[in-house]
Amino acid sequence: MNYLANDxxxxxxxxxxxxxxxxxxxxxxxxxxxxxxxxxxxxLAGGKTLRKMVDExxxxxxxxxxxxxxxxxxxxxxxxxxxxxxxxHDNSVVYQREAHLQDGETWMLVALxxxxxxxxxxxxxxxxxxxxxxxxxxx
Numbered sequence: 159m160n161y162l163a164n165d166x167x168x169x170x171x172x173x174x175x176x177x178x179x180x181x182x183x184x185x186x187x188x189x190x191x192x193x194x195x196x197x198x199x200x201x202l203a204g205g206k207t208l209r210k211m212v213d214e215x216x217x218x219x220x221x222x223x224x225x226x227x228x229x230x231x232x233x234x235x236x237x238x239x240x241x242x243x244x245x246x247h248d249n250s251v252v253y254q255r256e257a258h259l260q261d262g263e264t265w266m267l268v269a270l271x272x273x274x275x276x277x278x279x280x281x282x283x284x285x286x287x288x289x290x291x292x293x294x295x296x297x
Contacts, residue, residue: 176201177199177200177201177264178198178199178200178201179197179198179199180196180197180198180199181196181197181198182194182195182196183195183196183197187272187273187276187279191273191276193270193271193272193276193279193280193283194270194271194272195268195269195270195271195287196267196268196269196271197266197267197268197269198266198267199264199265199266199267200264200265200267201263201264201265202260202263202264202265208237208239208258208259208260208265209239211258211265212239212241212258215258215267216228216241216243219243219245223245223246223247223252224245224246224247225244225245225246225251226243226244226245227243227244227245228241228242228243229242229243229244229253230242236259237259237260238257238258238259238288239257239258239259240255240256240257240258241255241256241258242254242255242256242277242281243256244274250273250274251273251274252271252272252273252274253271253272253273253274253276253277253280254269254270254271254272254280255269255270255277255280255281255284256268256269256270257269257284257287257288257291261293268284268287268288268291270283270284270287
């Protein structure tokens with residue numbers, strides 16, 4: 159497998175490595191308040207569909223986060239499945255918007271998280287991210 163990034167690449171030994179990349183980004187909304195962006199890749203497990211992976215991921219989050227609920231779900235013509243959710247953390251409510259897509263046998267996730275009161279900012283940023291998202295062929 160040839161692993162590509164913007165500034166480097168390397169060849170992994172052919173011993174069954176699986177790409178489970180996770181990238182974390184943060185942006186300050188205001189003093190002490192941070193938005194978090196997670197971008198991750200996972201193999202589609204055991205021939206599961208993207209829909210099945212998203213459903214399992216959502217159920218797992220419901221177990222992890224207190225008061226978790228799905229706010230909205232939608233699919234797009236280009237195969238992106240989106241899930242917006244909210245849950246309680248300490249004394250606040252968190253809003254998260256996720257975009258799930260499939261690239262071959264890879265499940266890709268882009269998730270942006272803000273305080274619930276900043277959900278319009280979160281949605282605006284996520285719209286911009288999704289409008290600019292382009293998959294590139296592996297080399």
